[in-house]
Amino acid sequence: MSTLEFVLVHGSWHTGECWDEVKASLEAKGHRAFAPTLPGRGPGQSTDVTMRDYADAVAQFVVAEDLAGIVLVGHSAGGTVVCKAAEQLGDRISRLVLVSPLLVDSGSALTDAVPPEYAGLFAHMASESSDNTIMAPWEVWRDSFIGDAEETLARKAYERLCAEPFGPVSEPVDLEAFAAMPIAKSYINCTEDVVFPIGEYGLFPRMYQKVAPCRLVNAQGSHEMMYSNPHALAEALVKAGRP
Amino acid sequence: MSTLEFVLVHGSWHTGECWDEVKASLEAKGHRAFAPTLPGRGPGQSTDVTMRDYADAVAQFVVAEDLAGIVLVGHSAGGTVVCKAAEQLGDRISRLVLVSPLLVDSGSALTDAVPPEYAGLFAHMASESSDNTIMAPWEVWRDSFIGDAEETLARKAYERLCAEPFGPVSEPVDLEAFAAMPIAKSYINCTEDVVFPIGEYGLFPRMYQKVAPCRLVNAQGSHEMMYSNPHALAEALVKAGRP
Amino acid sequence: MSTLEFVLVHGSWHTGECWDEVKASLEAKGHRAFAPTLPGRGPGQSTDVTMRDYADAVAQFVVAEDLAGIVLVGHSAGGTVVCKAAEQLGDRISRLVLVSPLLVDSGSALTDAVPPEYAGLFAHMASESSDNTIMAPWEVWRDSFIGDAEETLARKAYERLCAEPFGPVSEPVDLEAFAAMPIAKSYINCTEDVVFPIGEYGLFPRMYQKVAPCRLVNAQGSHEMMYSNPHALAEALVKAGRP
Numbered sequence: 122m123s124t125l126e127f128v129l130v131h132g133s134w135h136t137g138e139c140w141d142e143v144k145a146s147l148e149a150k151g152h153r154a155f156a157p158t159l160p161g162r163g164p165g166q167s168t169d170v171t172m173r174d175y176a177d178a179v180a181q182f183v184v185a186e187d188l189a190g191i192v193l194v195g196h197s198a199g200g201t202v203v204c205k206a207a208e209q210l211g212d213r214i215s216r217l218v219l220v221s222p223l224l225v226d227s228g229s230a231l232t233d234a235v236p237p238e239y240a241g242l243f244a245h246m247a248s249e250s251s252d253n254t255i256m257a258p259w260e261v262w263r264d265s266f267i268g269d270a271e272e273t274l275a276r277k278a279y280e281r282l283c284a285e286p287f288g289p290v291s292e293p294v295d296l297e298a299f300a301a302m303p304i305a306k307s308y309i310n311c312t313e314d315v316v317f318p319i320g321e322y323g324l325f326p327r328m329y330q331k332v333a334p335c336r337l338v339n340a341q342g343s344h345e346m347m348y349s350n351p352h353a354l355a356e357a358l359v360k361a362g363r364p
Numbered sequence: 365m366s367t368l369e370f371v372l373v374h375g376s377w378h379t380g381e382c383w384d385e386v387k388a389s390l391e392a393k394g395h396r397a398f399a400p401t402l403p404g405r406g407p408g409q410s411t412d413v414t415m416r417d418y419a420d421a422v423a424q425f426v427v428a429e430d431l432a433g434i435v436l437v438g439h440s441a442g443g444t445v446v447c448k449a450a451e452q453l454g455d456r457i458s459r460l461v462l463v464s465p466l467l468v469d470s471g472s473a474l475t476d477a478v479p480p481e482y483a484g485l486f487a488h489m490a491s492e493s494s495d496n497t498i499m500a501p502w503e504v505w506r507d508s509f510i511g512d513a514e515e516t517l518a519r520k521a522y523e524r525l526c527a528e529p530f531g532p533v534s535e536p537v538d539l540e541a542f543a544a545m546p547i548a549k550s551y552i553n554c555t556e557d558v559v560f561p562i563g564e565y566g567l568f569p570r571m572y573q574k575v576a577p578c579r580l581v582n583a584q585g586s587h588e589m590m591y592s593n594p595h596a597l598a599e600a601l602v603k604a605g606r607p
Numbered sequence: 608m609s610t611l612e613f614v615l616v617h618g619s620w621h622t623g624e625c626w627d628e629v630k631a632s633l634e635a636k637g638h639r640a641f642a643p644t645l646p647g648r649g650p651g652q653s654t655d656v657t658m659r660d661y662a663d664a665v666a667q668f669v670v671a672e673d674l675a676g677i678v679l680v681g682h683s684a685g686g687t688v689v690c691k692a693a694e695q696l697g698d699r700i701s702r703l704v705l706v707s708p709l710l711v712d713s714g715s716a717l718t719d720a721v722p723p724e725y726a727g728l729f730a731h732m733a734s735e736s737s738d739n740t741i742m743a744p745w746e747v748w749r750d751s752f753i754g755d756a757e758e759t760l761a762r763k764a765y766e767r768l769c770a771e772p773f774g775p776v777s778e779p780v781d782l783e784a785f786a787a788m789p790i791a792k793s794y795i796n797c798t799e800d801v802v803f804p805i806g807e808y809g810l811f812p813r814m815y816q817k818v819a820p821c822r823l824v825n826a827q828g829s830h831e832m833m834y835s836n837p838h839a840l841a842e843a844l845v846k847a848g849r850p
Binding site for chain 2: 791793812815816819820821822823824825846849850
């Protein structure tokens with residue numbers, strides 16, 4: 122089996138560290154993996170950032186490391202980030218892998234793609250915050266994001282979350298150039314993902330349909346299975362990322 | 365991992381004995397489990413019972429055993445029973461776990477929640493019976509309830525079924541008080557459950573949507589996986605029931 | 608556990624050889640398995656065939672081998688073939704097993720049951736061919752048919768494909784007699800099957816609904832899991848085929 126090079130892009134509230142165990146698991150299988158942190162999160166970082174800043178950060182990371190033929194992976198809102206970054210990276214990408222992604226139609230914002238009650242909650246949180254950021258409430262995190270983990274792990278992961286800048290979440294994203302790119306894609310469906318209730322606003326199959334036809338890989342776990350089931354996610358990434 | 369106390373409430377045609385192997389499996393993992401039998405079934409029992417009788421029986425069992433901090437589990441129609449019982453048990457419950465449940469909106473009957481052809485069949489069966497009871501036909505049982513078991517096991521389980529009083533199945537259930545309770549819930553989706561055909565009247569995700577947002581745990585098996593795959597169900601119960 | 612006799616009917620572009628590993632796996636479990644090749648494919652075969660020819664070939668095979676009490680299995684378009692063949696075989700069949708089947712309503716053609724863009728593509732391919740045949744494009748094969756295989760296996764399986772006669776795919780199929788037969792059925796859902804995009808034209812649960820109520824068995828793999836996960840498919844066939 123060929124060696125793959127993964128660039129793993131995290132979703133909202135996370136940093137590159139969320140991939141630590143997945144990265145170790147991929148490396149143990151003989152692959153290489155990188156997990157940059159998007160701007161706007163962590164101590165001392167300005168939260169006044171844009172989706173373009175995110176995409177630039179990913180593209181600059183790939184260019185700075187001089188990577189080519191990569192499997193570019195985006196989790197959750199990171200799915201939209203990698204689509205936008207792909208517009209700059211073109212042929213450096215062998216395949217895009219979307220893990221329980223939150224994707225938007227070009228011209229829409231992430232807040233247009235989430236259940237209306239969440240969009241309202243996030244807007245309220247951002248306006249109440251001092252720095253235009255939002256946070257996932259513990260109860261929602263526990264059962265809707267990471268219901269498959271023991272409570273101790275759920276708490277540990279929760280404590281690692283950062284406030285998420287609301288700007289990139291609420292601004293319309295132009296993906297016209299991406300839509301025209303003939304790029305191979307795979308979709309990892311985390312089968313216990315209920316980050317949004319199943320149905321009209323559920324991630325799956327709604328997001329899958331945005332990128333179909335596309336390879337589908339199922340992985341048993343919640344939206345946060347990089348914490349709760351990292352080895353299964355690493356296996357799914359290999360199945361999703363290989364040629 | 366903490367020790368959990370489960371109270372397992374069976375569904376239609378069953379008694380507490382249906383949980384025997386699941387109970388043993390939970391106990392082998394260090395947990396405690398109780399499986400009371402609802403009134404109205406078995407030799408010498410009057411079938412003139414109500415949903416309130418069911419809920420009272422569960423509540424009285426929990427109080428008599430002086431249990432607190434329990435994981436209250438309801439399977440199939442037992443899902444509605446535990447919702448109703450929760451109205452009386454309040455803080456004695458740490459979490460409600462619904463296993464392939466048949467749930468109703470407050471003011472509706474279970475027969476309103478099943479496919480119309482089943483509702484008609486049940487009403488006809490009850491009117492033809494001498495004691496207002498219904499039974500699952502063997503062919504339906506074999507392929508729609510327990511299609512994942514070997515035939516011998518399917519027959520053995522079928523022979524243990526009791527006639528089900530039709531009263532609690534066909535009476536409207538008031539769940540206004542339950543709907544207002546802020547109780548943590550988990551949902552176990554038995555992934556090969558086709559007790560009702562997938563689609564408009566399928567259990568999943570229709571019943572999940574009634575209780576979302578809610579932790580989701582998938583378990584591979586049919587509606588009757590307490591017989592066909594009891595260890596997997598016990599594992600799912602632990603994942604669903606823990607804090 | 609009783610010994611089962613399987614007759615395995617392949618789908619479009621395949622021959623009986625596609626079942627080689629599944630057949631070996633079933634035999635290793637103590638069962639018997641046969642995998643005839645439908646007419647109209649392979650060197651020297653006329654591609655001027657009909658759905659009736661397919662059904663006759665299956666029925667004649669079963670009669671010639673003097674098989675009875677068989678589990679008749681149809682994969683993909685082979686699902687429609689076994690329904691049509693069942694009209695002739697009647698009591699020789701103990702159970703029909705449909706594996707990710709493409710089924711039609713009586714009076715419709717297979718092309719009526721596929722996404723319109725595929726129907727258009729196939730009609731165009733057939734008219735451009737010298738012998739009224741169609742082929743699955745590599746890119747579609749790779750990610751939509753067999754996305755769970757390593758690329759080497761995907762290519763090897765692709766190289767074994769035959770041109771598929773378009774006649775049986777585009778002619779209306781009369782299944783009135785089949786619809787009236789009280790025949791036990793099981794459905795194997797390959798959980799990573801995205802041969803048609805999930806949703807309006809996805810195989811599952813659309814095809815399941817055509818045969819429900821019916822035993823459901825899930826098997827993890829793509830549409831072509833006879834290549835990518837033959838042992839899991841063999842296990843699923845036993846669960847689906849037993850009484």
